[in-house]
Amino acid sequence: MRGSDKSTTVTKKTTAMLSNVVALVVVLAILVCTQSQVPPPRQNETTEGPATHNDRPSVLVGSSDEMIPSPHLSSVKQCSVYCSGEILASIQNANIFEDSKTFVDMPLKHDPETVIEAFNNISIKNYSSLVQFLSENFLPAGSELTSWVPSDFVAFPPFISKIQDANYRAFAQILNKMWTSLGKQLIPDVAINPQRYSMISQKRPFIVPGERFNEFYYWDSYWIIKGLLTCGMNETAKGIILNAIDLVLEYGFVPNGARVYYLNRSQPPLLSEMVLYYYESTHDLDLVKQALPVLEREYQFWMKTEHRVQLDDGLILNRYYSSNDLPRPEAYREDLAHTAHMSPEDANKFYTNIAAGAESGEDFTLRWFSSGTNLSTIETTSIIPVDLNAIMYKFENNMLKLHQFVGITPTIDFVRAMEQRKTAMDRYLYNEKYSQWFDYSLKNSSHIIKHYPSNWFPLWSGAFNRTDEKFKNQTVVSMLTSGLIQSGGVISTLGDSGQQWDSPNAWAPHQSLLVQSLLELATPNGIELAETIAWQWIKAAYVGFQKYGIMQEKYNGFIPGDPGKGGEYPPQKGFGWSNGVTIEFLSMYGNLQ
Secondary structure, three states: OHHHHHHHHHHHHHHHHHHHHHHHHHHHHHHHHHHOOOOOOOOEEOOOOOOOOOOOOOOOOOOOOOOOOOOOHHHOOOOOHHOOOOHHHHHOOOOOOOOHHHHHHEOOOOHHHHHHHHOOOOOOOOOHHHHHHHHHHEEOOOOOOOOOOOOOOOOOHHHHHHOOOHHHHHHHHHHHHHHHHEEEEEHHHHHOHHOOEOOOOOOEEEOEOOOOOOOOOOOHHHHHHHHHHHHOOOOHHHHHHHHHHHHHHHHOOOOOOEHHHHHHOOOOOOHHOOOOOOOHHHHHHHHHHHHHHHHHHHHHHHOOOOOOEEOOOOOOOEHHHHHHHHOOHHHHHHHHHHHHOOOOOHHHHHHHHEEEEEEEEOOHHHHEEEOOOOOHEEEEHHEHHHHHHHHHHHHEEEEHHHHHHHOOOOOOHHHHHHHHHHHHHHHHHOOOOOEOOEEOOOOOOOOOOOEEEEEHHHHHHHOOOOOOHHHHHHHHHHHHOOEEEOOOOEOOOOOOOOOOOOEEEHHHHHHHHHHHHHHHHOHHHHHHHHHHHHHHHHHHHHHHHHHHOOEEEEOOOOOOOOOOOOOOOOOOOOOOOHHHHHHHHHHHHHHOO
């Protein structure tokens, strides 16, 4: 079959690239060593993550007169049931449901005050009385949702006809059809009685990731929207963007997901990227005009809250942050188990850092841990992450472009913001020795010398010198020799911690952003590696679908097509961004023989 022929070609190509790279590494090493000026290491580099603890991290946040207050869940009525309090604690600790998320997704039959009164009237709160209480006061999880088939669904979008291989062409048709099974809309009562639902009301239907994730998720939606637009489903994509705009208008930011218990954190801010990609696909200038003031408000959320980090020299970068100081409702028992032997102060810090880790979208990974593979040592807020700052740089650049499309001058000097961010990224994140960017430990004032896909995301954002050919070639070599590129995809880390964003798992967002990063270099070896990574992902998704009949949330990077492992829940199927990225790659490379 042509599909298997293509896979064999890709494997040979990868082997050839890896076998030849050693000589190039030697040459480049000689060049680096013979440079007349080699900058000294910036303070101390750490290979084991931020393991030591100084008393004062070199971080300041904006002055009090310009800071935006953190969101307060107490202002949301239903949070007295879903976000904290005795009902939440009693139900979750009773272990009635295998998945902690099940309870907090169950709609109320009555207003929160009535439900709380009924709970307080239970004389003996044991397993059986709590089960009865649930039966009398709650509906099953998912009752607020109905299936929805997008009206703009097209059975055979044009990109499919350009795919040369018949097997992959049929596979693309299947992926396209999956949008009809992932479409959801809310019942009218969510808007009428929002106090009875953990689901945040949304005016328009949307596409969900799949299985337990049956609501809108922020950064997932970027790759879902890219897939939808490739499939010609412009109105569905627009509806998701407009729902996200409504969330910013209501809360000042886009939450992690459309549930009230996610209101203490966001996710990687990709809304400007969604708007830009939508405009480039549709030329809908009215949406851009509608989005611009909302995007500026979201930008301020990241720049005028404790996400903003001012380093000792006055330069500004960003970190993931949450003001949360309680167990996450959707992972209540898991968080309590991790803090069982902690002091109250340490437990509160853990709850802040675990929520910040969830905000990163990579929940969870040893990338955020201070000690080995131990989740209890998570300290996300003490790390300046490469990916977030690459995204913020792209955010600033997108705002310039979108204002130019509309023909108006932005109220924020985004040119200066980009210049200052690039200076900060060059100074604090880039490592010339390794030809890549690294996360920065605020506690150690040093790089965290570990290989992650995000180390190269500044290429995707454009925060690099496009005229430096030596730098560009060294950067490709650094990726090739990182150990992350495997036969079933680019893995998330080199360490297996048992967490889902670590080895052996390969995730769709990483593949997409790395391919785009390599294409931004516009070098022959970068273009070739981008194609190799894309085809390895296509092959893994295809093989997995043939073997299991489903698309996975994550894949095993060492065994093409096999599901990933680890984390707080079993592997999920569906799956929104896996579908979107596979469609993206098939549209880019499917026409190649």
